[in-house]
Amino acid sequence: MPDRPDTTGDIARAVVAAACAAPVAYESEPQLLLLTTRHDGRADWLRAGQALQHALLLLTLRGLRASLFHQAMEWPDLRARAAAVLPHRCTPQMLLRVGHGPAGFPTPRRLPVPPVTRRSPLAPSVSDEAAV
Structure with missing residues (x-):
């Protein structure tokens, strides 16, 4: 793991680069990735979590x-x-299995605001709240 405290993104990019390094072998079988830190303290857990988040997004x-x-x-x-x-x-923090999976369902999107929310007739209006 790099010594600079601002290298979480670098770590994540290295994890993803390792996953994508051998595309031919990678296509047929998933790969295992082990995310590690130099030590096992709270700051290391935080950095490992940040690197994991970045790696998952990449x-x-x-x-x-x-x-x-x-x-x-x-x-x-x-x-x-x-x-x-x-x-x-190194201290292992997380084990990941990475590969090509089946296409997932699209994420449901939020409906426009008017169909989702209704104002209660008993709720004060915006002008009533401003007067208080």
């Missing part, structure tokens, strides 16, 4: 899907096994 932008395997990081023995395969001394 993956979505590239048309990829991600599944979070946070349960694996909640068990100390599984987390230690994940750390053991890393070349550098």
Whole structure:
């Protein structure tokens, strides 16, 4: 992980670049990505969350899907096994499965304001509130 505190976006771009590095092999099988930090304190958790958020947005932008395997990081023995395969001394924070998934349903959009909201006849009008 870079030493500068403003590199969350750089970390996320590196995660996405790793996911997209081998498009031929990547097309048929999903890839596992492990998000790590140098330490395991509150600031590290925050930076990992920021990097995860950025990575998920970038993956979505590239048309990829991600599944979070946070349960694996909640068990100390599984987390230690994940750390053991890393070349550098890092703390695993999140395991992701990244790949091409089926097309999802479009996100429902909010209706225009008038059909959604109604003013109660008992509610004071804007001019009544201004007079108070």
